[in-house]
Every structure is written in structure tokens, then in C-alpha cells.
Amino acid sequence: MIDTGHSESPRRVVLTGGLGFIGTKMVDRLIDSHEIFVVDNLHPQVHQDRRRVDELPERVTFLEGDVADPSNMQAVAAFRPHVVVHLAAETGTGQSLLQSRRHAEVNVTGTATLLDALAGADALPERLVIPSSRAIYGEGVWTLASDENVSAHGLPRDPTRLANGEWLPTGPDGEELGSPLPNNAARSEPRPANVYAATKLAQENVARAWCIGLGVPLSLLRLQNVYGAGQATGNPYTGVLTFMAKQALAGEQINVYEGGGIIRDFVNVADVADALTQAALDRTQDSLTVDIGSGDAKPLEEVARLLSELAGAPEPRLSNDFRAGDVRAAYADIDAAGHALGFSPKVGLRDGLRELLSWVGSEVSK
Numbered sequence: 204m205i206d207t208g209h210s211e212s213p214r215r216v217v218l219t220g221g222l223g224f225i226g227t228k229m230v231d232r233l234i235d236s237h238e239i240f241v242v243d244n245l246h247p248q249v250h251q252d253r254r255r256v257d258e259l260p261e262r263v264t265f266l267e268g269d270v271a272d273p274s275n276m277q278a279v280a281a282f283r284p285h286v287v288v289h290l291a292a293e294t295g296t297g298q299s300l301l302q303s304r305r306h307a308e309v310n311v312t313g314t315a316t317l318l319d320a321l322a323g324a325d326a327l328p329e330r331l332v333i334p335s336s337r338a339i340y341g342e343g344v345w346t347l348a349s350d351e352n353v354s355a356h357g358l359p360r361d362p363t364r365l366a367n368g369e370w371l372p373t374g375p376d377g378e379e380l381g382s383p384l385p386n387n388a389a390r391s392e393p394r395p396a397n398v399y400a401a402t403k404l405a406q407e408n409v410a411r412a413w414c415i416g417l418g419v420p421l422s423l424l425r426l427q428n429v430y431g432a433g434q435a436t437g438n439p440y441t442g443v444l445t446f447m448a449k450q451a452l453a454g455e456q457i458n459v460y461e462g463g464g465i466i467r468d469f470v471n472v473a474d475v476a477d478a479l480t481q482a483a484l485d486r487t488q489d490s491l492t493v494d495i496g497s498g499d500a501k502p503l504e505e506v507a508r509l510l511s512e513l514a515g516a517p518e519p520r521l522s523n524d525f526r527a528g529d530v531r532a533a534y535a536d537i538d539a540a541g542h543a544l545g546f547s548p549k550v551g552l553r554d555g556l557r558e559l560l561s562w563v564g565s566e567v568s569k
């Protein structure tokens with residue numbers, strides 16, 4: 204269990220995007236002992252109705268609006284938060300290639316608008332927490348096929364090669380790569396391969412520079428693929444397991460892209476909300492950048508098989524479909540998060556998928 208600060212005097216916490224998948228779980232964790240202000244624009248891709256507003260505990264102050272609108276961020280600053288957790292974001296990987304302006308406006312300008320409002324009102328928080336993304340690493344670091352003791356960053360994959368079913372990235376000089384190494388904030392260089400990732404990296408850079416300049420501790424948690432109950436079931440752009448769970452529950456064959464060999468690290472939303480809450484309540488003066496995941500590298504085929512088995516659906520179909528902007532492999536080295544935040548994921552994949560299926564089932568039957 205995380206210490207949710209019961210023994211301390213209540214602190215004021217702002218959650219931008221607090222009605223989202225991860226944000227609502229943070230509200231649950233903080234509501235008993237903190238004053239909470241949620242700002243959220245009820246993005247229509249995420250919210251088909253106003254249910255999440257109706258479900259907010261009465262004690263939460265709620266403002267409906269966009270983070271890129273200065274007047275909304277002035278209201279945030281007027282709350283004089285001790286901690287700001289900035290979750291609101293445009294999050295579509297493939298979508299960001301078609302809506303780069305919108306992703307930049309929300310993820311970069313929105314962040315700058317928040318920071319200007321805080322600085323302008325002389326309302327610097329004691330800590331800023333931002334959930335960043337493993338997407339910033341792009342293809343990440345791999346061993347070379349010729350020598351597993353030598354590693355190199357994978358080059359972005361060319362869409363023409365993907366169309367030919369050539370899935371693996373190559374090394375900087377065209378070298379054949381062997382196995383992917385875990386994303387590690389201390390060792391892996393950010394090399395975004397889609398616009399969402401680029402805007403999340405820009406968000407990190409803007410926030411870091413602001414925090415250094417004004418002496419505000421910053422916690423950047425780079426999240427792997429978060430899954431679990433509460434993710435929007437109607438959003439076709441994010442949440443691969445939610446999408447697959449819908450397919451399996453409909454008795455369909457899950458279509459697994461790239462021949463099933465994509466590697467991901469699926470971390471349950473409960474573990475992620477614990478990590479972010481721990482970061483929000485951190486009273487040290489240290490800034491940190493850590494990776495959050497289960498720490499397990501899972502081929503998508505294996506996860507799809509497990510989902511199908513649990514749902515009683517037919518075996519998945521491995522296809523040569525692919526999605527522009529996706530990377531071949533990503534998983535986290537979670538040691539640093541363990542040291543800094545006591546992070547240790549609790550929810551196993553089988554249990555997490557069971558819970559996901561049950562939640563998706565109840566949502567689609569509504």
C-alpha cells in the first residue's frame with residue numbers, strides 16, 4: 204500500500220486530465236486526505252457522456268475546460284496548489300501523424316500555458332508531476348545480432364520496409380539487430396518516432412527547463428503501455444488491450460499486427476496510479492525521471508493468446524498489418540522507480556486481463 208498522506212495536513216493537488224483513465228484512479232487515492240482540483244475538457248474521444256463528472260466525489264472542485272486556454276490555467280493557479288499532476292494530453296500515436304498541430308497545442312502549448320499561469324500568479328507548486336511516455340524512446344536500444352555485448356539505438360523503421368514485412372529496426376549503419384534492451388531513462392536516448400512522442404518529449408523539456416529555472420522539483424514518470432478497467436472503450440486510437448478485449452468478447456479472432464512479434468510492457472493502471480500518487484506526495488527536494496512498467500517484455504502474440512483463452516475466443520490471427528508510428532519493442536527497466544518511489548508492480552498480467560475483460564464486458568453491454 205502507498206502512504207496517501209493521511210498523517211499530514213491536507214494539501215491542495217491539481218489533476219489536469221483528472222477525469223481520464225489514470226486521473227480517476229488518482230482521485231480515488233487522494234480524495235480522503237487532500238483537496239483536489241480537477242480540470243478536464245471531457246475530450247469527446249475519451250468521454251461519450253458526462254458520467255465521469257457525475258461520479259466525481261462532491262469534495263472535488265471541477266472545472267470543465269482546455270489546458271491550452273490561459274483563463275482555465277489561471278483558475279488552476281488561483282487554487283494555489285502544493286502539487287500539480289499534469290495528465291491532460293492528446294494521446295493518439297497514429298492519430299498524431301494526422302493531427303500534429305492539435306497534439307502540439309495541447310501537449311506543448313498547454314503545458315507552457317499551465318506553467319505561465321503558475322509563475323504569473325506567483326503560485327509555484329512544491330512539485331510538478333508529469334506522466335511522460337515510453338514513446339519518447341522510439342525504437343530504443345538493441346544488442347547487435349553479431350555481438351550481444353554491443354548495443355546500438357534502432358533507427359526509425361521506414362514505412363516501405365514495413366509494407367514488405369521487414370519488422371526489425373536496423374542499427375545506425377544498417378547493422379542487423381539482435382534483442383531489444385529495456386528502456387532506461389539514465390541510458391536510453393530519446394528518439395521519438397511519431398508526433399505524439401515528439402510532443403511528449405517537448406513537454407518534458409519545457410517542464411524541465413521551467414522547473415530548473417524556478418527551483419520546482421519535477422517528477423517525470425515515463426509510462427509503458429497502461430491497461431486496465433476504466434480506459435475508454437470507444438477510443439480507436441489508444442489502448443491496444445482494451446481494443447483486443449472487445450474483439451475477444453465479441454467472439455472474434457484478435458488480429459495481431461506485425462506477425463505477432465511486437466514487444467510491449469503492459470502495466471496495470473492500479474500500479475501506475477500508485478506510482479504517480481507516490482510521486483505526487485514525495486516531500487523531498489529531488490527531481491527524478493524514471494521508467495514505469497511491469498518490467499516484463501511480452502510479445503503481443505502471447506498476450507493476445509491469453510486474452511482469447513480467458514474470453515473463450517478463437518485463437519488470434521497473426522497478420523502483416525502494421526500501424527505507422529509504432530515501434531517494434533518497448534519495455535522498462537523499473538529499478539530506478541523502485542529505488543526512488545518504492546515502486547513494485549502488484550497486478551499480474553493474467554489477473555489484470557481478467558479484470559479488464561470483465562470491465563470491458565460490462566461497458567459494451569451498457
Ligand SMILES: NC(=O)c1ccc[n+]([C@@H]2O[C@H](COP(=O)([O-])OP(=O)(O)OC[C@H]3O[C@@H](n4cnc5c(N)ncnc54)[C@H](O)[C@@H]3O)[C@@H](O)[C@H]2O)c1
Nearest residue numbers: 220222223224225243244245246269270291292336426429
Ligand atoms: N495510458 C497509457 O498507456 C499512457 C502511456 C504513457 C503515457 N501516458 C500519459 O498519461 C496521461 C494520462 O493518460 P490517460 O491514459 O489517463 O489518458 P485519457 O485520455 O484517459 O485521459 C486524459 C484526460 O485528459 C483530458 N484531456 C485531453 N485533452 C485535454 C485538454 N486539452 N484539456 C483538458 N483536458 C484534456 C481527457 O478528457 C481525459 O479525461 C497522458 O499525459 C498520457 O500522455 C499514458
